[in-house]
Amino acid sequence: xxxxxxxxxxxxxKRPKEPGENKIKPVNKKVKPKAPKIKERESADSxxxxxxxxxxxxxxxxxxxxxxxxxxSAGESIELRCKGSNVTWNYPSYLDTFKDSRLSIKQLDRxxxxxxxxxxxxDTGEYSCWLQLCNGSKCRKDETKTGSTYIFFTDKEELFVxxxxxxxxxxxxxxxxxxxxxxxxxxxxxxxxxxxxxAEEIETDGSDIIYDVQKGFIYQHPTSDHKGxxxxxxxxxxxxxISIKYHxxxxxxxxxxxSTTIAASSNRAEVGDSIRVICTALxxxxxxxxxxxxxxxxxxxxxxxxxxFWRLINRGTGHTTRLSKxxxxxxxxxxxDAGNYICIAENLQGETMVATKVELN
Numbered sequence: 001x002x003x004x005x006x007x008x009x010x011x012x013x014k015r016p017k018e019p020g021e022n023k024i025k026p027v028n029k030k031v032k033p034k035a036p037k038i039k040e041r042e043s044a045d046s047x048x049x050x051x052x053x054x055x056x057x058x059x060x061x062x063x064x065x066x067x068x069x070x071x072x073s074a075g076e077s078i079e080l081r082c083k084g085s086n087v088t089w090n091y092p093s094y095l096d097t098f099k100d101s102r103l104s105i106k107q108l109d110r111x112x113x114x115x116x117x118x119x120x121x122x123d124t125g126e127y128s129c130w131l132q133l134c135n136g137s138k139c140r141k142d143e144t145k146t147g148s149t150y151i152f153f154t155d156k157e158e159l160f161v162x163x164x165x166x167x168x169x170x171x172x173x174x175x176x177x178x179x180x181x182x183x184x185x186x187x188x189x190x191x192x193x194x195x196x197x198x199a200e201e202i203e204t205d206g207s208d209i210i211y212d213v214q215k216g217f218i219y220q221h222p223t224s225d226h227k228g229x230x231x232x233x234x235x236x237x238x239x240x241x242i243s244i245k246y247h248x249x250x251x252x253x254x255x256x257x258x259s260t261t262i263a264a265s266s267n268r269a270e271v272g273d274s275i276r277v278i279c280t281a282l283x284x285x286x287x288x289x290x291x292x293x294x295x296x297x298x299x300x301x302x303x304x305x306x307x308x309f310w311r312l313i314n315r316g317t318g319h320t321t322r323l324s325k326x327x328x329x330x331x332x333x334x335x336x337d338a339g340n341y342i343c344i345a346e347n348l349q350g351e352t353m354v355a356t357k358v359e360l361n
Contacts, residue, residue, distance in 0.1 A: 053082060053129070053147040066149040069214075071187065074121050074155035080114040082129035082147060086139075087112025092125035094164070121158035121185040126150050126214070150214050154186045159234040159241045161185055169312075171286050171320070172222035172250045181216040182232035182243040189236040193217050196229040196245065224250040249312075249320040251285055257350035258283045258324070262343050270361050273333040277356065279326045279343035285312055290346045291326035296339035305329040335360055 072078065082089070087107060091114070095103045104115040116123060128148035132139040161183040172178045184191060191211055193202040204211055210218050219226055227250045232243040258281035265276040281289045291308055310324040324345070330337055338360040344353050 053084075053131075053145050066147070068148075069150045069152065069187065071152040071154055072119065074119055074123075074153040074158070074185070076119055076153075077115070077117040078119065078151075080127060080129070082112045082114075082131075083110060084112065084131040084145065085110065086132040086134060087129050088132055088141070089114050090126065090128045091116075092123060092127075094122065119153045120162075121153050121155040122162040124151065124153050124161045124183065124185050152185055152187055156186075156236070156238060159184055159186060159189050159236055160232065160243045163244055166244050168244060168246050169285075170246050170248050171284075172219065172224075172226055172248055173284070174222060174251075176222075178219045178222045178226075178248070179216050180219075180230060180232070180246050180248075182234075182246075183216055184213060184234055184236075186234075186236045187213050189234045191217075191232055191234045194231055194233060196231065202230065222250070226250070249285065251320055255284075255349055257352045258289050258345040258347050260343065260345040260352040260354050262341070262354040262356045264341065264356050264358050267357060268359050268361050269333045269338075271333060271335065275330045275333050275337070275358055277328045277341045277343075277358070279328075279345060279354065281324045281345040281352070283322050283324070283347055285320050285322045287322065287347050289322075289324040291324075292344040292346070293326070293328055294340075294342040294344075295328065295337075296341075297330075297334075297337050300336065302330075302334075302337065305331070333360075 080089075085107075089105055089112065091103070094100075095116075102117045102119075104113075104117075106113045112129060114127070114129070126148060127150075128146065130146040131142040133142050134140075168181075170178055170180055180193065182191070182193075191213075193204060193209070193211075194200065195202055202209065204217065208220050210220065212218060217232065227248050229245055229247050231245050234241050234243070260279065260281045262277065262279045264278075266273070269275050277295075279291060279293075281291075283289055289310070291306075293306060295302075295304065297304070305328070307327045307329070308325070310322055313321050313323050326343060326345075328341065328343075338358060340355050340357050342353060342355045344351050346352075
């Protein structure tokens with residue numbers, strides 16, 4: 001079972017997490033019916049098919065299953081336990097980003113343990129665990145043994161969950177909802193959405209724009225009319241508080257493999273010249289582009305320099321595009337470097353191959 005214990009003790013273990021630990025892996029939902037217990041569960045009422053293994057220790061010897069949400073005061077420490085010999089955890093990602101020493105995760109013989117010491121408002125979010133079923137090196141999530149709760153760490157000085165920045169970009173894509181992530185630490189707080197210019201409150205009608213206390217304001221059908229700078233305001237038994245600002249950018253880029261071009265600093269080179277080949281891809285602002293190169297000296301491991309970078313560009317009328325570049329540099333051109341330079345730009349929709357030729361003078 002997974003226990004949640006409210007204590008005042010600091011984390012006992014500060015083992016650094018291995019790379020990739022706590023990442024959610026692709027799920028194969030087919031359950032392997034190797035034990036009679038699983039067969040009984042499959043034939044039982046459907047509500048038992050996904051068995052929550054999340055419990056809260058109220059005090060010594062007394063515990064109860066956790067509800068979907070839990071409110072604790074910032075400053076308290078918590079311990080979560082998940083029964084099983086191979087447990088995977090998920091928790092607010094910023095705790096990983098900053099390698100927070102207040103978080104400790106250990107796998108013991110019969111249960112996994114997560115301790116968060118001296119909680120803060122920024123720790124507000126979802127905490128969950130599940131058992132992994134492994135066959136050799138391949139593991140999958142056991143859908144029948146999972147537990148999850150959303151914990152509010154309330155702090156009257158921090159009604160909004162703190163973020164590392166003072167300004168965030170939110171992309172408005174016409175074919176998917178957009179989220180303005182001004183989450184609160186106190187679920188009962190009254191939250192409103194405001195436009196900076198012209199200064200006005202934005203009406204949330206419950207259909208096109210809704211507020212979800214665990215996510216923020218959601219634009220169900222974003223349009224270019226929604227672009228601009230907005231912020232949230234929260235009130236809860238005291239002075240209203242203002243969130244960070246969010247810059248809403250409207251995006252309309254054709255879906256598909258990256259739109260890619262290639263050019264060399266010169267298509268004819270002398271021995272000893274420095275040559276740059278630039279591969280440029282345009283695409284959606286929040287979609288990564290990966291580059292691969294094929295070039296004449298590759299098989300003999302000819303030393304080259306490859307630099308990748310990207311930036312956002314405004315194409316007018318509120319449309320924003322991501323411009324990604326990969327630059328291949330040969331600092332001392334030789335005869336073996338003459339030939340075709342091929343760049344492959346790839347995103348989730350596919351890949352585009354472009355080529356240019358550099359000849360020896």
